[in-house]
Amino acid sequence: MDKPLKTPPPYPIASVDHALRAATILQMEGGATVSQIAERLGVARSTAHRLLAMLVYRDFAVQDEDRVYRAGPVLELAAHSQSLVSRLRAAALPHLHRVVDLLDETTNLIVRTGDTTRFIASVECRQALRVGSREGMVFPAHRTTTGLLLLAELTDEELEEVYAPERYRDRPAERPDLARLRTELRRLRRNGFAVNKERSERGLVAVGVPVRDRDGTSLAGLSVSMPGVRYDPHRLQPLVAVLETTARALEEDLAEQH
Known part of the structure; x- marks a missing residue:
């Protein structure tokens, strides 16, 4: 018809x-x-x-x-594969809601496109003082928790390409110091998680882990965001454990869709 x-x-x-x-x-x-x-x-x-x-x-x-x-970054998301983004978001939302139920902190799913990250799903917690939804927003990759984790997957050559000086000719102050960034990324690779203390937004702390494909490639990042006044370093390991368990469950759901 x-x-x-x-x-x-x-x-x-x-x-x-x-x-x-x-x-x-x-x-x-x-x-x-x-x-x-x-x-x-x-x-x-x-x-x-x-x-x-x-x-x-x-x-x-x-x-x-x-x-x-x-x-720009919003339209470049198509190059990341819109079908993949839609599939990731649909599969992740039930898991994000479960994390919010467990931790009562706002939970997000983020993908990287070039030197930026985009929040493709966000579920707010119920607390009066909370981090609001970031869904649809774009941030510099090196200033977000999961952006750093996704950059950590790149080789030195790939990182150089992402942050090639000519890309920042008209905005040199926005280009990160690559020597310092590489040092930080090596530490993140060893840890397997990242903590962002007011790096992207004042008064905000986020903790994140990667979500991987069956071949081990990072597809996205899973994070919780909270007001800095509520972050307790002693809670870090339990937070990471919940996120890692959730990431593995999401990975299993994605694998079953193939």
Whole structure:
């Protein structure tokens, strides 16, 4: 049976349509300038500039040193395999709820794309003082718990490629010190877990472990986040034990789906 033709909504919002079309152009065609987007959409350059600025703000686009706009972390998630992300999220949610039941702290599932990490699932705890949902948010990989764990899986050559100086030509202050980062990643490989104390956000502490495929490749990271005032170092090992047990159970569920 043929699919029905798409019909436009009765009250279309032109600005939303323009933003979505601009995002699609960046994702499908690799990049565009303000003038090119303006021409394709049939809008003024000032309008195209405002659209692209909002896409950059929401991580749907980035602007490189030659002023060309390209797909940002949100759109690059497709390269990570959208089907894998959807499968990970669906399989993980029951496990995240169980961790929240056990620990009463907000629990997250995170994937890495290049030098960023994206929260693909988040379940809030019930405490009045809590870390809110981070679902959909993007952070620098080297500033998040599970981002560090996923970076620890890379070889020195792969790490160099992720943090190549030319990628940071217009934002050198955001490039981490690779010598210090390698030292930290070696320690994380030995430990098998990571602790983030106010590295990504003030007043927040997170603990995380990797979630692996059947061949041992890290697919994602599982973490709990809590206000720093509630973190007790003496709780670290029990927290890690719950996370590792949960990660193994999630891995088994994912393996059964193949």
